[in-house]
Amino acid sequence: MTNKRMHSYRLTKPGSANVARLTEEAIPTPGHGQVLVHVRASAINFRDLIIANGWYPLPIPDDQVPLSDGAGEVVAVGEGVSRFKKGDRVANSFFPNLYAGKFNQATQQWVAHHEGWLTEYKVVSAEALVGIPDHLSFEEAATLPCAAVTAWSALQGVRAGDTVLTQGTGGVALFALQFAKAMGARVIATTSSWSKAARLAELGADHVLNYKTVEEWGVDFHANVTQGFHRNLTHPVG
Ligand SMILES: NC(=O)c1ccc[n+]([C@@H]2O[C@H](COP(=O)([O-])OP(=O)(O)OC[C@H]3O[C@@H](n4cnc5c(N)ncnc54)[C@H](OP(=O)(O)O)[C@@H]3O)[C@@H](O)[C@H]2O)c1
Structure with a gap:
């Protein structure tokens, strides 16, 4: 050789x-x-x-x-x-x-x-x-060893019916969204761009929040999306 x-x-x-x-x-x-x-x-x-x-x-x-x-x-x-x-x-x-x-x-x-x-x-x-x-x-x-395994690890313990929050449209968040949907969870995804929001919806996100246009998106999230109830909320980004 x-x-x-x-x-x-x-x-x-x-x-x-x-x-x-x-x-x-x-x-x-x-x-x-x-x-x-x-x-x-x-x-x-x-x-x-x-x-x-x-x-x-x-x-x-x-x-x-x-x-x-x-x-x-x-x-x-x-x-x-x-x-x-x-x-x-x-x-x-x-x-x-x-x-x-x-x-x-x-x-x-x-x-x-x-x-x-x-x-x-x-x-x-x-x-x-x-x-x-x-x-x-x-x-x-x-594509799996770094971003996907990070997302997979962050989702340990998630069960069908749980709500998972993914932040942004980086490699970790996109894998987390797809894994969480495969686990039967409901996924709330955030992004800074409406064009990326459309792609997140295509990938299965149940609700997408634009963190640039809704400054207090966390308040909106609890009031309108989870209605105050969540058993298990995961933040896979970083
Ligand atoms: N890649 C890995 O395997 C790995 C491993 C361990 C830890 N991490 C950490 O996990 C984080 C994400 O990694 P990544 O590889 O997915 O990064 P990335 O590809 O750079 O994606 C980060 C995304 O976060 C969103 N974002 C940026 N600023 C934000 C803000 N102020 N508030 C909310 N969202 C914001 C943006 O999404 P929009 O453009 O949609 O707004 C951006 O695309 C990094 O901090 C990284 O160090 C990554």
Whole structure:
């Protein structure tokens, strides 16, 4: 593999006009416990924008490959790997060394501690990957690790008939809206734009509030939407 070449994007100085530059480099070889992934799709989250602008709270090494989320196909397997074989379809977990338990000081992140996913080929610890079910495309699977898992976690405990509040139309809120509807909840969504309100309704929102035109939208929400009753109200944004 090592004499073959691939393309990657690498971050430039934060805040510069060209956020990333295209590079050509050697395709890496997987070591013990690692696999080589041919990356077929990667996704951009809010986090990636603040990293590119230099606003992320953790230090980012110079010249790092950006993006925390990706999906692809295993094309080579290192010694000691039994979880995956050549040809398997995989996506990343957001925290590559957090297999159980709670987030702690030793928890690592893509881009901050490991090269990210905006690359053609990538060596990854097999433990940091999950298999993709057949019904998901690479593009669909690549959107899940950061925003969708955040939304999924925020909705733990929600039951059919509950009311869920989603704020805005970012990645986390849009996944939360769709998951909450699938769980049988009623969804109240907020946005700053009427054109986005129409899209929220298409995605299943039962009631949409424009937080720009209704300044005291929280009061309106309690008076007219929940009528003072809610068993479980979830705020999935941030
Ligand atoms: N992505 C993740 O996996 C993740 C993980 C953990 C935490 N978070 C946090 O969760 C938050 C949302 O993440 P995201 O990736 O979905 O962000 P995003 O794509 O940037 O979306 C944020 C949305 O919030 C709405 N908004 C902005 N200002 C607002 C305000 N003053 N009041 C109410 N709504 C406002 C806007 O919706 P409208 O344009 O419709 O008004 C905006 O599109 C961020 O704070 C992020 O740091 C994200």
